[in-house]
Amino acid sequence: MARFPFFSRRLMTVALAVGCLSGSVVTETVLTRAHAAAAAPAADTPLTLKVLKVSGNQQISTDAIMAALPYHVGDTVTRNQLDAGIQQVMALYKDKNVGAKFGERERFVGKTIQLYVTIQEMAPNAAPAAAALVVDQINFVGNSKVPTPELQAATKLRPGSPISTEAVTADETAMQAVYKKHNIGSQIQPVATQPNHDNHVVLTYQITETAPKNND
Numbered sequence: 001m002a003r004f005p006f007f008s009r010r011l012m013t014v015a016l017a018v019g020c021l022s023g024s025v026v027t028e029t030v031l032t033r034a035h036a037a038a039a040a041p042a043a044d045t046p047l048t049l050k051v052l053k054v055s056g057n058q059q060i061s062t063d064a065i066m067a068a069l070p071y072h073v074g075d076t077v078t079r080n081q082l083d084a085g086i087q088q089v090m091a092l093y094k095d096k097n098v099g100a101k102f103g104e105r106e107r108f109v110g111k112t113i114q115l116y117v118t119i120q121e122m123a124p125n126a127a128p129a130a131a132a133l134v135v136d137q138i139n140f141v142g143n144s145k146v147p148t149p150e151l152q153a154a155t156k157l158r159p160g161s162p163i164s165t166e167a168v169t170a171d172e173t174a175m176q177a178v179y180k181k182h183n184i185g186s187q188i189q190p191v192a193t194q195p196n197h198d199n200h201v202v203l204t205y206q207i208t209e210t211a212p213k214n215n216d
Contacts, residue, residue, distance in 0.1 A: 041108060043079045051107075051114035059098050059121050068092045079106070082115055089117075098122070131199040133163045133192075142207040145184050151205075154178045163192070163201055175205065185210035 041047060052073050054065050069085040071077050086102060093100045099122035107114040135157055140148045155171035157163065168190050179186035187208040192201045 040106070041079065041113075046076050046078060047108070047111055047113040049073055049075050049077050049082075049115065050109070050112040051116070053115070054117045054119065056119040057100075057121065060093065060096055064092065065089050065119075077113070079113075082106075082113075086117065133199050133201050135159055135161050135163045135203055136200045137202045139202070139204040140207065141204055143209065145209050146178060146182060150178060151175050157203065163203065168192075168203070172205070175207075179209070 049071060050073065052066075052069075052071075054062050057065060066072075068088045068091075070088065071081060071085055082104075086104065090100075090102065101120040101122075103118040103120070105116040105118075107116070136159055138152075138155075138157060138159065140151050143151060154174040154177070156174075157167055157171050161167070172188050172190055175188055176186060187210070189206040189208075191204045191206060193204070194201055
């Protein structure tokens, strides 16, 4: 009489939600299983592991996964021990902050077992983008030789504009050009503060005007 191999399928999912809370990383692990209930060998029946294959992994190497498993082809194992090994692989994924779905297919032939593990890795969770900084107010302090309206006319940042280092530097350069046109030396120090501790900024240009150097 011909003997047909028996297949059993199981699904295990590791869903890793990684966030930042009080400066620490929080990882949540969720496990779900669906076991075939047919006449597979008992969970504690000794079987010879004939085949062990892993597929679908990309972010974690096959060598690293195999190193996490406490058994190898040729070992005598039970289904319980196979489950424990997969748990260790799931722990590896958890340590690496990589979410994954694990699919197991077991094939039984006589006193042997073949284990095929498929892994569907989830895309890494992107950190939320920081809110863009917005200028609420622009102040000019220390200018007496060049009036504020002239400096305002030379700059581009306005209340309500998004602010960046490049934009502030460009406006600082424009103001220095105004002072140069008037043959007045200047030192300009931009200072940005966030009074409400949100993404709204008060920008103050602290200006030190100096007399022009005499050409000998």
